[in-house]
Amino acid sequence: MAQTNKQITVALAGNPNSGKTTIFNMLTGARQHVANYPGVTVEKKQGRCKYGGYEITFVDLPGTYSLTAYSVEELVARNFIIDEHPDVVVDIVDSTNLERNLYLATQLIEMNAPLVLAFNMSDLAAQRGLSFDTDQLSRLLEAPIVQTAGNKGRGRTELLEAIIRTAGAERGPRTHRVTYGSEIEDELGRIEALLVADEPALADKYGARWLALKLLEQDSDIAARILSRRVLDAVDAGARHLKTIFRDEPEIVIADRRYGFISGACQETTRSTVESRHSASDMIDVIVTHRILGLPIFLAMMYLVFQLTFTIGSHPMGWLEHFFDWAGKAVGGLWPAGSDSAIRSLLVDGVIGGVGGVIVFLPNILLLFMAIALLEDSGYMARAAFVMDRIMHKIGLHGKSFIPMLIGFGCSVPAIMGTRILENRRTRLxxxxxxxxxxxxxxxxxxxxxxxxxxxxxxxxxxxxxxLIGIVLAVILIKVLRLTLFRGETTPFVMELPPYRVPTLKSVLIHMWQRGWMYLRKAGTIILGISIILWAAMSYPKPEQESIEGLTPREARRVALADSLVGRVGRAIEPAIKPLGFDWKIGTALIGATAAKEVFVSQLAIVHAVASPHEQSQTFREELRANYTPLTGFCVLLFCLISAPCVATIAMTKQEAGSWRWALFQFFGLTVLAYVITLAVYQVGSVFLA
Amino acid sequence: MDPDQTRPLSAVKPGQTVKLVAIDAGRGLNSRLASMGLVPDVEITVLSNNHPGPFMITVKNSRVMLGRGMAQKILVT
Structure with a gap:
């Protein structure tokens, strides 16, 4: 290699389930960076690798079937290729399902992107008796073809070599292209000529033929960029003309012709020796999507997920709790005993307490995402959506919505992140x-x-x-929201059911790590910030020195909290929460719970002047029993279940819904709902129990 | 029933293979379905049709799940 450290940017395109992520992982290892494309909630994954004196940056485009303007993902992928001019576009193709997967390739060819085709899952294709004449196919598609098996790490060197060769190659016009038949070609020619005359800048940037094709496909994004009336009129006339000839929308005819081109190319170059291709998958599907067995199997799977997340997770969680206890004591020990230094208190109660409160959940989050990655990578997740669709449809959502809701049992923050799989905005909100x-x-x-x-x-x-109450309320609320605020047709949904595959350890680990890191970063920064604010609100103003004179440290803490801003607010709202059976102590703890729900426990412990709830929970429970009735206890459960989601959830809703309006609507809406329901339960309950 | 008669996909029994005639699901979805291989004349095999649940079909060697509403908008022979 003459040049050293030359930079290359490579975009990875491909259908969902084509194994794009495994190829990305194979190429970049764990050196990945996840962010969002600006302005949209579509994930942008980047990774690097050094090879043969080149420094290659890989951008994992969203998985798409096509490059239309109908979905954000497709638009993002398309714009990246057009605007960022990657040196190479690698289209990852599931070679066990060549025809459908090459559809995207035809569009990349039409964009005249510097294309490399990775025929992934070549091991599976071979197993199923599929063989390809890649030389011939490569000549027809005018792009190098590399056979890969991402899950086994096969084909890495060959793919990298092909990328470097393509990046350095001169590219002329293509000789083979998809031809659309004389009627469409005539219209294309007419529009192309007008484009070159009226919109030379655009025609130069995008290529006149591609622009003309997109315009005939009624692509709203491209149409909006055209200023020339002549061009738009020609497109309208052309589309109308084609519609009368084909009695179908031009974009459907165009799609049909692309498939025609592919099947022509494949006919000459692929051989299949085995007839049935889905046999093992078929067998599993018969069982797991069975109309009677499907649901119990699904519920059993979910039970396993939660056992894994919470039972196994409780051990490392315990270690982390001990660690933060120890860290708090160690840091606190740097000051002389009985010191009331504000910095000590900030560090121990604010920072260590706050960060610790987030990090102790990390094992749960990691295990949960490991389980989700296993379900997703194996192909079961899509079946779960299928099984749940019947039930979810009744309440006006579809099967896919169930997945994020399920994650919600672990933590709302990743669950809200998980709603990205839903396409329709109303359904998503x-x-x-x-x-x-x-x-x-x-x-x-x-x-x-x-x-x-x-x-x-x-x-x-x-x-x-x-x-159960939470689930039932959610169902009712969905119904209500779908009939009022988010009215509209349930989007009829379409989802591919990928063949079952054995998940690879590497991809599961990478997935787990990425989500875990995202959790730490997003929730961690917010919770840390809010814990410091809440710490200040709980520590200031300080009580008069004489009022805590002669009290035990425990008593002194109680007095200090009662006198602080949070304690004062807690007392101020006591009249409002009295009808729910709550006193100011519970009120104070509830305010703290908005930082993170589990803060409720430690705050209640402080206002009752008991030591850390972890160490002496038995005495704490006795204290509670002495102060409150079981009815109040139940009302606390209800209120904590329904009311005000924690700040991390609110922040995530803001991010994903795109405005504070929805976040605040959620916060206040749920709090009001909690108030009404708890009020009803307490009042009715008091009458019956009196 | 006359096998040549055009009918919605939702009326097709599991195990049967039919040919797509047209889809009337609005522009965006039409185009989305086309990109997934649901183009005129393509062969569709219905794998399961659990009334009133969703639909499972095979098209171009891949397995696709459709909502029931969707299946009503796909005309086949």
Whole structure:
């Protein structure tokens, strides 16, 4: 290599389920960076690799079937190729399903992108008796073809070599192209000529033929860039003319011709020796999507996911809790005993307490995303959506919405992130709004304190009841939202069911790490900020020195909290929450719970002047039993379940819904709902129990 | 039933293979379905049709799930 450290940018395109991510992982390893494309909530993954004196940057475009303007993902992928001029575009093709996958390739060819085709899953294709004449196919498509098997790391060197060769090659006009038949070609020619005359800048940037084709396909994004009336009129006339000839929309005829081109190319170059291609997948599908067995299998899978997340996760969670306890004591020990240094308190209670509160959930989050990655990579997730569709459809959402809602049982933050899989905005907003009703892991800490305290003999059923109430409320709320704010047709949905595959450890680990890191970064920064604010609100103003004279440290803490801003607000709202059966102590703890739900427990412990709830939870529970009735206990559960999602959730809703309006609507809407329901339960309950 | 008669995909029984005639699902979806291989004359095999649940079909060697509403908008023979 003559040039050293030459920079190359490579875009990875491909259908969903084509194994694009495994190729991306194979090429870049863990050196990846996840962000969003500016202005849209589509993930942009980048990674690097050094090879043969080149420094190659890979950009993983969103998985798409096409490059139209109908979905954000497709538009993002298309604009990246047009605007950023990657040196090479690698189209990752599932070689077990060549025809459908090459559809995207025809569009990349039409854009005259510097194309390399990766025939992925070549091992599976061989197993199924498929063989390709790649030399011939490569001549027809005018792009190098490399056979790869991303999950086994096969074809890496060959692919990198092809990328470097393509990046350095001169590119002339293509000799083979998709031809659309004389009627369409005539219209294309007419529009092209007008484009060259009227819109030379655009024609130069995008290529006149591609522009003309997109215009005939009624592409709104491209049409909006054309100023020339003559061009637009010619497009309208052409589209009308074609419609009368074909009795179908021009874009459908164009799609049909592209498939024609592919099947022509494939006919000469592919051989299949085995007839049935889906046999193993077919067998599994018969069972897991069975009309009766499907649901129990799905529920069993979910049970396993939660066992994995919470049972196994509780061990590392315990270690982390101990670690932060220890860290708090160690840092606190740097000051002389009895010191009331503000910095000590900020570090121990604000920073370590706040960050610790987030990080202890990391094992759960990692395990949850590991489970999700396993379900997704194996292909089961798509079947779960299929199985749930029947039920979800009744409430006005479709099967896919169930997936983020399910994640909501772990934590609302990743769940709201997960609504990205939903295409329709109304469906997506509805789902985001109700996700906080799924009892998250943090709320479970509240249940774990309250339920054994007040319902020692009914722990299981009461826990189950609380979860169930959340689900039932979510269903009702979805119905209401779909009939009022988010009215409109349920989008008929289409989703590919990928063949079952054995997930690779590497891809599962990378997925897990990325989500975990995102959680730490996004939730971590927000919670840290809010914990410091809340710490200040709980520490200031300080009580008069004489009022805590002679009290035990524990008592002093109680007085200090009662006197602080949070304590004052808690007392101020006591008249409002009294009808719910709550006193100012619960009120104070509820305010703290907006930082993170589990803060409720530690705050309640402080106002009751008991030591850390982890160490002496038995005494804490006795204290609670002495102060409150089981009815109040149940109302606390209800209120914590429904009310005000935590700040991290609010921040995530703002980010994903795109405005503070929805975030605040969610926050206040759910709080009002919680108030009304808890009020009704407490008042009716008091009458019956009196 | 006359096998040549045009009918919605939702009326096709599991195991049957039919040919696509037209889709009337609005511009965006039409085009989306076309990119997934649902173009005129393509062969569609219905794998499952669990009334009132969703639909599973095979088209161009890939397996696709459709909502029932969607299946009503796809005309086949």
């Amino acid at each position: 509805t789902t985001i709004m109700v996700i906080p009703l799924m009892s998250c892991g943090a709320r479970f800490t509240i249940y774990a304190l309250i339920i054994p305290a007040f319902f020692p003999r009914w722990q299981g059923p009461v826990t189950w009841l609380v979860y």
